[in-house]
Amino acid sequence: MSIESTIITKSTTPQSRSAQKLETRRRILAAARRVFAREGILATSTAAVAAEAGVSHGSVFAHFGTQEGLIAAVIEDFGEALSLHLHESTERGAGTREVLKSHLDAIRESEGFYARLAVETPLLPSEARLSLVLIQSDIAFHLSPAIEADAKAGSVKAMPLPLLFNTWVGLLHYYLANRELFAPDASLLESRGEELLDHFMSLISTGGKR
Amino acid sequence: MSIESTIITKSTTPQSRSAQKLETRRRILAAARRVFAREGILATSTAAVAAEAGVSHGSVFAHFGTQEGLIAAVIEDFGEALSLHLHESTERGAGTREVLKSHLDAIRESEGFYARLAVETPLLPSEARLSLVLIQSDIAFHLSPAIEADAKAGSVKAMPLPLLFNTWVGLLHYYLANRELFAPDASLLESRGEELLDHFMSLISTGGKR
Amino acid sequence: MSIESTIITKSTTPQSRSAQKLETRRRILAAARRVFAREGILATSTAAVAAEAGVSHGSVFAHFGTQEGLIAAVIEDFGEALSLHLHESTERGAGTREVLKSHLDAIRESEGFYARLAVETPLLPSEARLSLVLIQSDIAFHLSPAIEADAKAGSVKAMPLPLLFNTWVGLLHYYLANRELFAPDASLLESRGEELLDHFMSLISTGGKR
């Protein structure tokens, strides 16, 4: 939606050269995100991205140098948006559940792409892998104080934070990786996000408090 | 190791032509498992498998028809071995922890290949994906009565079995997918299996009973 | 000529697999030599070679791995033939003029390709450059004793052999590089070889003996 309007804007509103360039860059990034979500990151050819973006094949390389560069840029771009969303929707002093809820909310908008990322990142070049690490650091950064507070308050079991965090991410990624199985026709997070959240909270909660 | 002993067994017992054929098939399967573990399933060419097996490139196709067929067969073959191992090492009436321990033990021998499987399965054709589902059903089959018993006994929280199972698998796969990070130089299961097991048990245990 | 007869032989006489392979290799080498002579070495695409040879594009790489490998193989193949020719046509104890004559004779058959080689070698990858060095060593090897004898006999001026040799090669290559200018419609060596030889001999000869 926003993409189309952008395109219209672009063709109707004459812009400076550098703005045009930025716009083309955005178009390619957005197109790549769409095709990546649809077909998979590794399974997508640079030509397919160019076609989806409505630009020449060469333009992809003029902007991103290599396929790896493109992939890294798409992930980084996505990571920034995710981070922004996360910061906006996570109140200071929010509880563990609220932070995890924000996490799911942030992902939900781009569930398709995020699911591909969860699955394919281990197979991507290191530059791209690093980007995902940064994304997750961001989430951990929000989660950490919430967990500590809840642990101190006794509502959450004491346990090493990394293990707890990785359990959550593992659970989430596992369901996303098997979306077709767990939510054949709909958004996985839409249909089962709440359930996953409840389940995880019950796992980490101290027995009596829940 | 178990692979080599299998080869030796077969080659010391010369048999009819159809047995020879079976032997070639086994060699290709074993070779594929090795290269897949080393290089990745999707990153491995059929030619590389043939070379590792010491057979002609054509033989791979004579036996498995297509690359997809080969991959599916390798996974199926692996699934059968895993299932066997699981049945052997899991005593009747074992507790939840023991079953999960058996699970890790069964995987440990082929950690490299299993890790590839955990990562790449979502990207493989559906035939191969189905095979992994069957493998996991098998584990669930062993786990189910143990959990139910422990739940009845009150040592494990009551919760939907699939969620519990998927949390375990999600956790395990997440660590396997990031082996390089979590166990740079050693076997992940060797160095951190126990820790994962303890962590998971503490998650699903009722507070006082553990 | 020999090429065509070879092709005929190939298609009429069923051969063993390895002979077939050698035959394909030969076809590609011969085709490459022809196109290289016609279009230039660097200006020729691997696809053009494949088309000229009547094989698939992939075959070129099945046989020579890379374009560089192909070029190196073509030069090496040519060098061997040249060396053979040189050995055959150069009698033991031949004089300087006779050896140089043999040199020209050996080149004449493949003047087109040799001219390309003379021009493009400095621009080719080092492996290929080395091949040309070997070819010229071969000529120097024949020339050396002849010069020495003639120098001792007083019919050739005393001078450092490398300078003398490089003057000859420089002269020859310069004329070959400018064939279109010096022999627009015919073979340069055919039409002007004798002249070059006479000229060079007069340069290196002692005044009185000529």
Place this chain on the structure above:
Amino acid sequence: MSIESTIITKSTTPQSRSAQKLETRRRILAAARRVFAREGILATSTAAVAAEAGVSHGSVFAHFGTQEGLIAAVIEDFGEALSLHLHESTERGAGTREVLKSHLDAIRESEGFYARLAVETPLLPSEARLSLVLIQSDIAFHLSPAIEADAKAGSVKAMPLPLLFNTWVGLLHYYLANRELFAPDASLLESRGEELLDHFMSLISTGGKR
């Protein structure tokens, strides 16, 4: 060096727009000469020339139309400078050796570029090839009277001028084409120019007179 001083001269004298245009043209030509010397003529992209010149990629085409046009212009420009240098440094009535010495001196300043020219000219489009022919005519024009005089005086053997001239150019180009071999770390003309000159003179000299 001489190139830089030229630029300075031009940039300190701001002039009309058409002078500005000339200035840009000169900058591109000088930059191209530098990159050509460094990387090779054929191996240099128009974008690399633009970058070296500090102008936009489009400017190259605004001034020279095509890549071929640029190359031809660079060579022509070089030829003019060489011709000028040659005229200045060659005294009327100079002997053969002096003229050849002037030739080497003229080239020495731009040895890198001239060596590329010697090697790559046969591979360049005809317009560029023609330029080199003109350059060499120029040298021949200076050499001709000197040779004739020396021949008449009996110090140089009688022989067709073109053959003599081409032997000289062939020798020179052969050494330049193999600079890496003959003068790995230094200027070829610096380290071996005298030697080549002596050798060539001894070749064309009558025995006793030298």
Place this chain on the structure above:
DNA sequence: TATGAATGAGTATTCATTCAT
């Protein structure tokens, strides 16, 4: 005039698959 973003044709290389031996 100068710019530089965009183009698209061209190229080397890979690899699953086929099939004659």
Place this chain on the structure above:
DNA sequence: GATGAATGAATACTCATTCAT
């Protein structure tokens, strides 16, 4: 049944050239 030579479709990347600003 096994072989391995041959195939050809697919794909990332380069670069001269154009043209709107």
